[in-house]
Amino acid sequence: MNFKFDEFVKYVHEIYAADFSLEEVKEILFLEEDGYNKSVPDSPQKRLLLRRIILEGKKNEDTTFKYDRPLYSGVSMWVADNLKGKSTIFKAIGFALTGRDKFTPLVKTWLKYIALEFSIKDAVYSVVLNLTGAQLKAAVYSSAIDSLAGEEPLRSFKSKDGLADFMQELFFEEFDYYPIKRVQASQPSINLSDADLTWVSYYSSIYHQSKDYGNLDIGNQHAMVFQMLLGLEYTFSIHALEAKAKKAEREWSLKTEQEKNQSITVEDLQKMQNDLIATNEQILKLRTNTEKKAIEAIEERLHSFQQSRETTRKEKMDGEDRLYQMKTAFNSSQVEIKEKQDLIQHSTREINKLRKLIVEYQDYIDSGIFFNNLEVTECPHCDHEVDKDKRLLEKESKICMLCDHEMTAQVNDIEIWQLRIQEAKQEIERNRLLSETENQVLINIEQKVKINDKKFASLENEVLKLENVLENLDKSIKEAEGHRNQLRATIEGDYFSKFENLLEQKIKTENQIAVAEKQATLRLDNKLKRKAELLRTGHELMLKSRKKLGQATLFQLEEIMLNQLHSLGLSSYTRVVINPDNFIIHYHQGNVVNNFNDISEGEQLRAKLALYLSLIELDLEKGVGRHPRLIILDSPTKEEADIHFVEGLKKTLLHIEEKFGEQVQVMVGTANRELASIIKSAEKLDVSESGQFVF
Missing domain, CATH: 1.10.287 (Helix Hairpins)
Structure with missing residues (x-):
């Protein structure tokens, strides 16, 4: 249903009619690109499925490697000791999907070639990264890796930024993502910035490293990414209006501060006016000179x-x-x-x-x-030159000059x-x-x-x-x-220097008086302040509208999350509540209410997985949201994890495989060999011997 912008403008205008015309209110509240209708809750019904990864390189002068592995739905696992290549595989996937390189300096010297094949719904893509030169060579194809021979790429790149921009456009279009406008709190300027919430921000809801498991924040903008993954209505317009309001507030603050710094007392103003009168009298005297x-x-x-x-x-x-x-x-x-x-x-x-x-x-x-392609100019018998007339006679009579036979x-x-x-x-x-x-x-x-x-x-x-x-x-x-x-x-004396000095003094005093008189009236321009207030009113109205429209979605997500927590072995949780204003999640255990940071370390990863699995389930069962249905867990057990945590994680991964099966893709890299027992399909398990590299 389209947002009724004109009615919205009329409603706000009634509040600020004394300050702005209807057209001015419309211009202030206007958002580009149909911003009020950009956010829709309906899921695009798509998933991101990784299908194959290839890594090639050279670790030293003699040891080359090629790692080629197909990838599958459900839970897949890489088991190897720490620092043996598990994270490199996941970072290679991230590089291909986002254009952002997170490799260590040593790994950068090894890797020479990366190819990743993936699909979004029915569309198949392949990303090829050539790292052999000083400059990146990358290409994206609309076909599988095995079909690349002779295939023209969708786009080729010579920089990471070019690849990153293209992948953002691709995933934004496929999953209905968009950049959210925001104003940096630390910025001294008042310019808008919409470059922070990118595809890389959304990818942080896919790739999770061990350092992230004790923190529920998604990237650096938890609330914004959460709203996007939920697909809540008016998300774009809410943040765009807030950014415009912050800009107007900043302008008002700077102007007010500037005027305060320039304020002058009544006594100072009177003195300057007297000085100006005296200066004008001196100028008048000088001007009488003939x-x-x-x-x-x-x-x-x-x-x-x-x-x-x-x-x-x-x-x-x-x-x-x-x-x-x-x-x-x-x-x-x-x-x-x-x-x-x-x-x-x-x-x-x-x-x-x-x-x-x-x-x-x-x-x-x-x-x-006739058979005279070789014209005879000398007699082969006596070496004398053949007369020219004989040659002409031969052409006319068609009789050979040497043997007298007729030529055909x-x-x-x-x-x-x-x-x-x-x-x-x-x-x-x-x-x-x-x-x-x-x-x-x-x-x-x-x-x-x-x-x-x-x-x-x-x-x-x-x-x-x-x-x-x-x-x-x-x-x-x-x-x-x-x-x-x-x-x-x-002319005697220093007339001209005096005259120039008096003119300069006159201009300076007049400017100071103009500023002083403006300050003395104590009438500040309130229109900019009212503009900021108008934008805040629009922002608050959109928040109330979304809160009302999104209440059912949040309630459904809370129920699904509670069921997921129970399925993951956290049966002591009795309720999950999501604050609709700041999207902080509260976990109830009877009468005790905890935030995520209050939960024990052994339960934090399962609680975090419960959030993402619930977002996926909300999409699958209710048709709401837009999580790519791909989760990558890098070293989920860490070195200090106890046996209870490992057992809980095993139950979690078994639950994912049994409940979601082919509908999601979860990739796990771990040094805990005990976890390998949950993988029943050999093609989904890659186990390296102790001390051995994955590739």
């Missing part, structure tokens, strides 16, 4: 001359620039004319040469093509010469058309050159006139300066 008035007239005339000179100088420079450009264009035209003439002459020579060939070819045909024409030879004549005629026609085309171009260029020659001559004349004007102006300025200097020499 020589001064004459100098002022000369100064005005001199100023006029100088302005005219500056204007004329600029006109002359512009004219000279245009002359240079026209001269350059003329030279280019001459080169082009020479090229066209050469081309036409070449075509004419080719035509003449081809016409001669046609005559020769026809002569061969007319005289009959070769049909094939006639066809060959006829074909050559046809080819020569075609080449003549091609050269003729080329010559005609180039000749027309040549005519056009020459006409254009003639026109430009006239313009050049006219402009050159104008520049010459401007040069004469400049000479006359320089002469007039020199004469005026000389006259002024003579008059100045006749």
